[in-house]
Amino acid sequence: MRINLGDDEQPEIGLIALIDCIFFLLMFFMVSTSFSQQTATQGQRELSVVLPEASTNLDLGVAAETIVAISIDKKGNLFLQGEAITTKGLQDHLKDVGAKSKQTLVEIAGDETVPYKYIVGVIDLCQFEGLTNIALQTRNK
Known part of the structure; x- marks a missing residue:
């Protein structure tokens, strides 16, 4: 139908x-x-980052024997007080320093082309050993 x-x-x-x-x-x-x-x-x-220069210098007035100077070169090699050191050696040194005083100043000087992960690795080592008084060195204008 x-x-x-x-x-x-x-x-x-x-x-x-x-x-x-x-x-x-x-x-x-x-x-x-x-x-x-x-x-x-x-x-x-990769994100290219150019680190800024510091225009002022902060004088902390800390005695020289209470400063641990760590340097990192372009290749990521570590230097303690100007002498080459391994990561394990640095950790052992930081453990000894941390046992004496947790307020010891640690200055980290990294080349401007060093990958950030190396600087973070050194900061982690310092914090693992209880050293939290950390300063990152910059260059003045």
Whole structure:
């Protein structure tokens, strides 16, 4: 049995809904493509940081025997009071100094091109041994 709905009209395609769907798909693919490109190149890029120079010098007025001077060169090699030392040797020295006095000043001088992880490693060693009085040396203008 056939139902008569009135005049036989040609079916129409809703163009507005079709255009909305196409724009939605276009925006979805544009956004997902930009996210995948960003995550692929994120591991290969490094952030270049230029450390600032200090314009003033703070004189702490501390006696010379209470200062531990640690230096880090471009390659990450450690120096204690100007002499080369290993990480284990530095930890042993910091343990001895920390046993005498926890208020001993530790000055860390790092080259401006040394990776930050080496400086953080030395700071962690100092804090592990209980030395929290840490100063980072800078160069004056």
